[in-house]
Amino acid sequence: xxxxxxxxxxxxxxxxxxxxxxxxxxxxxxxxxxxxxxxxxxxxxxxxxxxxxxxxxxxxxxxxxxxxxxxxxxxxxxxxxxxxxxxxxxxxxxxxxxxxxxxxxxxxxxxxxxxxxxxxxxxxxxxxxxxxxxxxxxxxxxxxxxxxxxxxxxxxxxxxxxxxxxxxxxxxxxxxxxxxxxxxxxxxxxxxxxxxxxxxxxxxxxxxxxxxxxxxxxxxxxxxxxxxxxxxxxxxxxxxxxxxxxxxxxxxxxxxxxxxxxxxxxxxxxxxxxxxxxxxxxxxxxxxxxxxxxxxxxxxxxxxxxxxxxxxxxxxxxxxxxxxxxxxxxxxxxxxxxxxxxxxxxxxxxxxxxxxxxxxxxxxxxxxxxxxxxxxxxxxxxxxxxxxxxxxxxxxxxxxxxxxxxxxxxxxxxxxxxxxxxxxxxxxxxxxxxxxxxxxxxxxxxxxxxxxxxxxxxxxxxxxxxxxxxxxxxxxxxxxxxxx
Numbered sequence: 001x002x003x004x005x006x007x008x009x010x011x012x013x014x015x016x017x018x019x020x021x022x023x024x025x026x027x028x029x030x031x032x033x034x035x036x037x038x039x040x041x042x043x044x045x046x047x048x049x050x051x052x053x054x055x056x057x058x059x060x061x062x063x064x065x066x067x068x069x070x071x072x073x074x075x076x077x078x079x080x081x082x083x084x085x086x087x088x089x090x091x092x093x094x095x096x097x098x099x100x101x102x103x104x105x106x107x108x109x110x111x112x113x114x115x116x117x118x119x120x121x122x123x124x125x126x127x128x129x130x131x132x133x134x135x136x137x138x139x140x141x142x143x144x145x146x147x148x149x150x151x152x153x154x155x156x157x158x159x160x161x162x163x164x165x166x167x168x169x170x171x172x173x174x175x176x177x178x179x180x181x182x183x184x185x186x187x188x189x190x191x192x193x194x195x196x197x198x199x200x201x202x203x204x205x206x207x208x209x210x211x212x213x214x215x216x217x218x219x220x221x222x223x224x225x226x227x228x229x230x231x232x233x234x235x236x237x238x239x240x241x242x243x244x245x246x247x248x249x250x251x252x253x254x255x256x257x258x259x260x261x262x263x264x265x266x267x268x269x270x271x272x273x274x275x276x277x278x279x280x281x282x283x284x285x286x287x288x289x290x291x292x293x294x295x296x297x298x299x300x301x302x303x304x305x306x307x308x309x310x311x312x313x314x315x316x317x318x319x320x321x322x323x324x325x326x327x328x329x330x331x332x333x334x335x336x337x338x339x340x341x342x343x344x345x346x347x348x349x350x351x352x353x354x355x356x357x358x359x360x361x362x363x364x365x366x367x368x369x370x371x372x373x374x375x376x377x378x379x380x381x382x383x384x385x386x387x388x389x390x391x392x393x394x395x396x397x398x399x400x401x402x403x404x405x406x407x408x409x410x411x412x413x414x415x416x417x418x419x420x421x422x423x424x425x426x427x428x429x430x431x432x433x434x435x436x437x438x439x440x441x442x443x444x445x446x447x448x449x450x451x452x453x454x455x456x457x458x459x460x461x462x463x464x465x466x467x468x469x470x471x472x473x474x475x476x477x478x479x480x481x482x483x484x
């Protein structure tokens with residue numbers, strides 16, 4: 001079977017601006033309070049919405065008047081109220097070359113975190129790797145061993161310890177995969193190169209492009225290889241055998257023009273942000289030596305850097321985007337905790353060091369927190385045994401000092417694990433773009449909501465799994481993760 005090309009979604013920041021306040025006549029009075037904000041172009045006075053400027057009050061600081069930006073597309077005129085109402089958290093456009101194609105941050109999250117683990121370079125480890133999944137929208141993680149939680153790499157693989165992948169396993173590098181201990185794949189296996197070593201078990205179909213040399217190979221579904229004569233297995237059990245060319249597209253969007261422009265996001269909010277709303281000094285966390293708790297209500301906030309030798313807790317009580325110009329260097333506990341239905345996107349221009357407890361999100365709802373790292377060094381979790389949230393760091397190496405349990409997902413350049421890695425993938429991340437607009441036309445599945453495919457240029461029902469973005473599979477017309 002020849003796989004269709006994997007869609008890529010070039011995602012680069014367009015410097016956001018916000019519509020100027022509108023002038024509205026004959027407007028019916030709307031009641032408002034902290035939980036019921038006013039529509040765009042209005043603000044709350046004595047529990048009633050009034051047009052900005054009509055009462056002599058100042059126009060909110062995020063009501064910019066850059067008409068060029070405001071006309072950039074749907075969402076380009078998003079005000080603070082729109083942001084807090086959940087109408088598309090950020091506007092992303094094009095490929096950095098002046099494209100006007102718009103998308104929102106929820107769609108970015110859906111595309112970035114389809115795999116429990118995705119690496120741009122090869123995946124090599126001498127420690128156990130285990131993945132499963134749960135849906136935090138249905139409740140917290142309960143028990144290990146559930147289906148789902150796929151692993152992908154644009155390189156080859158070499159495992160010298162037992163691996164148990166609850167979902168599918170994808171590797172697009174022709175250099176192949178070598179296993180010295182048992183490898184169990186709960187769903188599909190997609191390998192561009194040769195599979196060699198000891199024992200491999202696959203719970204669904206398998207495609208192997210470079211032949212097979214194993215002691216034991218069990219495939220519950222169909223095994224597809226270019227040359228059946230290249231399958232040399234001591235104990236072979238397959239549902240069926242097929243002969244066809246096998247190509248595997250890169251599962252991880254790692255090309256330069258595919259990466260989220262983290263530095264661009266940060267630059268766009270360096271001057272235009274909501275810091276003034278809460279009197280937030282950009283250097284508030286630049287030199288923390290005593291335990292500090294900072295509450296962040298709904299808004300887009302900017303910090304120069306985070307450097308702390310004492311515990312830091314950020315309590316997020318609304319929809320928040322936090323932009324950090326430099327690095328996070330936390331030599332004690334560092335926690336970002338979304339409370340209730342709050343959600344947070346954290347953008348870090350530099351590197352990340354967590355020498356103590358480190359969490360961006362909660363174990364019960366990791367899909368509500370996303371950490372985007374632009375640095376080219378490391379995300380070093382030297383003391384963490386548990387990480388909650390979704391980590392996007394395709395330019396960085398994820399370094400763990402011992403056994404680590406991750407609730408969410410990780411998309412990194414390379415994994416350097418000094419102990420066992422267990423990942424509980426939260427499928428609720430695939431609903432992060434529910435508030436994003438559905439485009440009128442599409443060119444790839446990544447243009448559409450995660451449950452839809454791009455068929456004949458229109459978002460809609462999938463016909464088979466080849467219509468869906470890997471590793472999603474088509475079930476009853478919808479692109480879905482492996483079921484628990």
